[in-house]
Amino acid sequence: DSGVTQTPKHLITATGQRVTLRCSPRSGDLSVYWYQQSLDQGLQFLIQYYNGEERAKGNILERFSAQQFPDLHSELNLSSLELGDSALYFCASSPSGYRNTEAFFGQGTRLTVV
Amino acid sequence: AQKITQTQPGMFVQEKEAVTLDCTYDTSDQSYGLFWYKQPSSGEMIFLIYQGSYDEQNATEGRYSLNFQKARKSANLVISASQLGDSAMYFCAMREGSLRRGSQGNLIFGKGTKLSVKP
Numbered sequence: 580d581s582g583v584t585q586t587p588k589h590l591i592t593a594t595g596q597r598v599t600l601r602c603s604p605r606s607g608d609l610s611v612y613w614y615q616q617s618l619d620q621g622l623q624f625l626i627q628y629y630n631g632e633e634r635a636k637g638n639i640l641e642r643f644s645a646q647q648f649p650d651l652h653s654e655l656n657l658s659s660l661e662l663g664d665s666a667l668y669f670c671a672s673s674p675s676g677y678r679n680t681e682a683f684f685g686q687g688t689r690l691t692v693v
Numbered sequence: 694a695q696k697i698t699q700t701q702p703g704m705f706v707q708e709k710e711a712v713t714l715d716c717t718y719d720t721s722d723q724s725y726g727l728f729w730y731k732q733p734s735s736g737e738m739i740f741l742i743y744q745g746s747y748d749e750q751n752a753t754e755g756r757y758s759l760n761f762q763k764a765r766k767s768a769n770l771v772i773s774a775s776q777l778g779d780s781a782m783y784f785c786a787m788r789e790g791s792l793r794r795g796s797q798g799n800l801i802f803g804k805g806t807k808l809s810v811k812p
Binding site: 612683686 | 728730736737738739740788799805
């Protein structure tokens with residue numbers, strides 16, 4: 580068990596819909612990262628939050644947004660879903676600063692858009 | 694631009710033998726970290742081993758060791774005494790600025806190597 584919790588594990592929804600994926604980082608970790616894994620694109624970094632603030636953006640679509648709450652859990656919101664958004668979405672957390680030698684992943688949320 | 698290359702899409706190894714999974718990287722940063730992850734068919738990403746760019750010793754974690762050759766920019770994973778449960782996808786990843794406070798620290802992944810262990 581990595582200590583990173585993601586819910587739900589599986590999600591099936593229709594095109595055009597909106598979903599929210601949730602992540603609870605490991606205790607004490609301030610950084611949360613979201614990644615998307617698809618067959619054609621591989622593992623892609625989407626966005627990072629650090630202690631409630633957006634820190635870095637990767638290949639995140641404008642239809643997607645995220646936030647990190649005061650209790651450090653994070654949510655990834657995916658809207659106007661398309662078939663191509665079907666993927667495995669991972670959340671990862673890391674300690675901050677010089678202890679940035681760890682990155683543990685949650686079990687992922689498998690999103691299927693039909 | 695930072696990049697990770699894993700040239701072996703698939704590998705086979707006999708049970709109980711050792712296997713090396715290749716990884717090369719490209720970065721202009723002097724401070725970086727290298728990670729290996731295992732992804733079994735169930736989908737989760739399991740952290741295996743970490744090597745920092747300033748670490749003088751190769752990292753080891755149980756049956757996993759990282760053969761770090763900085764000048765060649767390679768970070769190969771060696772799995773000793775392979776087990777059937779080692780069959781999975783293996784990803785090499787890099788994080789730049791690992792030793793800089795406040796570094797953004799997202800991971801860049803290679804495309805992975807699918808390892809199959811034969812009984």
